[in-house]
Amino acid sequence: MITVHHPSPAPLRTPPRDPRSDPRPRRALTATVAAAVVGLMLAGCSTPSAAGTPGVTADTVTIGTHQPLTGPAAAGYGPISAATSAYFEYLNEKGGIHGRSIEYVVKDDGYNPADTQTVVRELVGEEKVFALVNGLGTPTHSSVLDYVGQNDVPDLFVASGSATWNDPGKYPNTFGFNADYVTEGAALARYAADTEPDAEICVLGQDDDYGAGILEGVTAVAGDDGVAAAEYYSTSNEDVTAQVGALKKAGCGVVVLGTINAFTALTLGTAAQLEWFPKWYVSSAGGDQETVLGYLGEENAALLEGLTSVNYLPQSPDDEWVRLFEQINEEYNDGAPFTGNTVYGMSVGYLFAEALAAAGENPTRESLLAAVESGELTGNGVVPLSLGPDDHGAYHAASVTVVRDGVQDYVGATYAWDGATLTETESTPVPLENEGIPSTP
Numbered sequence: 001m002i003t004v005h006h007p008s009p010a011p012l013r014t015p016p017r018d019p020r021s022d023p024r025p026r027r028a029l030t031a032t033v034a035a036a037v038v039g040l041m042l043a044g045c046s047t048p049s050a051a052g053t054p055g056v057t058a059d060t061v062t063i064g065t066h067q068p069l070t071g072p073a074a075a076g077y078g079p080i081s082a083a084t085s086a087y088f089e090y091l092n093e094k095g096g097i098h099g100r101s102i103e104y105v106v107k108d109d110g111y112n113p114a115d116t117q118t119v120v121r122e123l124v125g126e127e128k129v130f131a132l133v134n135g136l137g138t139p140t141h142s143s144v145l146d147y148v149g150q151n152d153v154p155d156l157f158v159a160s161g162s163a164t165w166n167d168p169g170k171y172p173n174t175f176g177f178n179a180d181y182v183t184e185g186a187a188l189a190r191y192a193a194d195t196e197p198d199a200e201i202c203v204l205g206q207d208d209d210y211g212a213g214i215l216e217g218v219t220a221v222a223g224d225d226g227v228a229a230a231e232y233y234s235t236s237n238e239d240v241t242a243q244v245g246a247l248k249k250a251g252c253g254v255v256v257l258g259t260i261n262a263f264t265a266l267t268l269g270t271a272a273q274l275e276w277f278p279k280w281y282v283s284s285a286g287g288d289q290e291t292v293l294g295y296l297g298e299e300n301a302a303l304l305e306g307l308t309s310v311n312y313l314p315q316s317p318d319d320e321w322v323r324l325f326e327q328i329n330e331e332y333n334d335g336a337p338f339t340g341n342t343v344y345g346m347s348v349g350y351l352f353a354e355a356l357a358a359a360g361e362n363p364t365r366e367s368l369l370a371a372v373e374s375g376e377l378t379g380n381g382v383v384p385l386s387l388g389p390d391d392h393g394a395y396h397a398a399s400v401t402v403v404r405d406g407v408q409d410y411v412g413a414t415y416a417w418d419g420a421t422l423t424e425t426e427s428t429p430v431p432l433e434n435e436g437i438p439s440t441p
Contacts, residue, residue, distance in 0.1 A: 053364050055130030061097070061356060061363070064105040064123035066135045066144075071110035072235045076261030076291055077136055079336060080159065081106045083345025084134065086333035087325075087436075091349070094437050097356045098363075105129060111136075111235065113143035120144040124151050131156055131368060134177060134348045138162045138209045149173055154368050156355070157348055157394065161285065162209040166393035175372055175387060177348060179284060179312045179395040181210060185217020185256060186422045187310050187398045187415040188281040192254045193221065194413075196279055199253025200228040204243055204267060206258055207232040214258030214283055221422060228252055233263060240270055248276045255279070259286040265295030268303045281308045284398070288340030289408040301406065309408070310398035312381045313347050315340065316409050320432040321347075321380050328436075340408075351379045351394075354438040361440075380436075382429045383414060399427050 055062040067081045068074050085104050092101040105127050107119035116137075123129050124147070131154035135141045138160045145164070148155045149171055157177035158165045161184060165176035185203075192201055201222050205211020211232050219227055229250035231243035244267060247255055255278050257264055264286040271277065286292070287309030293301060314321035325346045329338050336342070356363060358371035371377070372387055379385040383397035397416035401408050416425045433439075 053130065054128040056100075056363060059100055060103050061100050061130050062103045062105060062127065063131045063133045063352070064107065064127055064129035065133055066107055066109040066116050066119050066123070066140065068111035068136060068140075069106070069108035071112060072238070072262060073111040073137065073260055075294065076286075077159075077341065079339065079341045080134070080136065080345040080348075082333055082336060083325075083329065083342040084349040085345075086328055087346040087349035088353075089332045090328045091353055091437060094435070097353055097438070098361045098440055102353065102356070104133075109137075109140055111140060113140050116140040116143050117147070120147065124148070124153055129153070130363075130365065131352075133157055133352050134159045134345075136160070138164070138206075141165075142209075145171055145174065152365065154365050154372075156368075156372060157351060159348075160210070161213060161283070163213065163393070164209060166391065168390060168392050171392075173369060175392040175394065177351070177394045179310070179383075179398045180393050180417075181213025181258065181283065182217040182220065183396050183415075183417040184283045184310050184398055185214040185258070186221050186417050187217070187400065188214075188256050188283070188308070189218040189221035189226075190415055190422055190424075191308065191400050191413055192256070192279070192281055196254050199279065200251050201226060201254045201256065202228050202247050202250055202252035202278075203230040203256045204240070204247060204259065205230070205232055206260065206263070207234050210260075210283075210285070211258040214256060217417070218256050233259070235260070235263070238262075238266060240267055241274075243267075244270045244274060244276070247278075248274060252278050254281055257282040257286060259283070261286050261288060261291045262295055265292045268292070269296060269300070272300070272303055279306065279308065284309060284311050284340075287311075287401075289403050290337065290339035291341055294337070294339075304403050305406070307403040307408075309401045311340070311401055311410075312383050312395040312398050313340075313343055314380060314382060314429070315343065315401060317407065319429070321436070324432060324436050347380050350436060350438070351377065351385075354379070357438040357440045378430050380430045380432070382410070382427045383416070383425075384428055397425060 069078050088102045109116040109119050134157050136159035141158050155174040161178035161181040165174050203215045205214050233240050355371045359367040373389045375388045386396050399410050400413040402411050414427045
């Protein structure tokens, strides 16, 4: 019997006291969980500057996010905001951006759209954040898009690969961060066709834009008749026996998963109980080896051998960004487990810091949006960043990773999607400069 564990997410760092009244050495970052601080945020953290820009003072910039710190996605994604907060603390101790420290207000929505609406209204209406950064989830963030747009809040680097975020005409303030789901589905299908040419390809996806986008990408490569079976799950039902049984019956040799980490583990565990072991190809949102292993337990590590996924961020153990983030994690994140979530969260922090630096010494919401659309940001990915005035999707390419001998690393296959055609391309990693601190003009 294989038991899928539900590890608790690493807690966010305890918010430091207000540096203006704290006699201890200053640590400027405030990483705030809603349950602990509702009504306690100091006025200086969210008071508009003299120029009237919400969230900006002479020495701070306050931004916010909604994250699943509880609920079905918590163990898989809860550590992301803690990693982002740790990067900001590192950045702040290096002097911040244009002399301002970044304060990151993190509110728990439990991966529940109704709660997302509540906490985002608190961030915008009460905390008066400068911007939303990396709000997580397709169903959750979709529920607040119109509200955020109506309030002219920069909505940056949504943690989801839905194409919804890439609609400059309808949502001019919203930008994605993940490689879009269609790109990932197409890349996984192409690699599967190249390495397992005789295998029947099937898909298991979440019952929303996530699963639909993965299936769209797979069929773009394999054709409508090239998918032997497609099944969907709901995050409200932690039983995928029927779906896995149907895929097994269809004779699937390769199964492409559009699953969050918890359901990746649940699927692999269920298949093992049914004594079925196809090749697993998983989107980046559910394919981090260490996170999935946290659910399965070390005793089931063999189930992840050969797991194929895609990524667009640094992952190789000897990568210079990875080594820097490991150091930051040890010093500023209480030595929390170092996973792909850590790299993801810190990469988001770096990209926001880069945008803030480009927004100028006296940033406004307008100058921040202009910076993101400028085409000058590079991020720290292993594929090119695509953000621009007509493209609000961050990545339209992805590189393939495989778990071999317990190590997840790139295998040299990279694919780009232009909306109609998938082409093999070269990985172009962004080099680490200036200790991971964006330069200011």
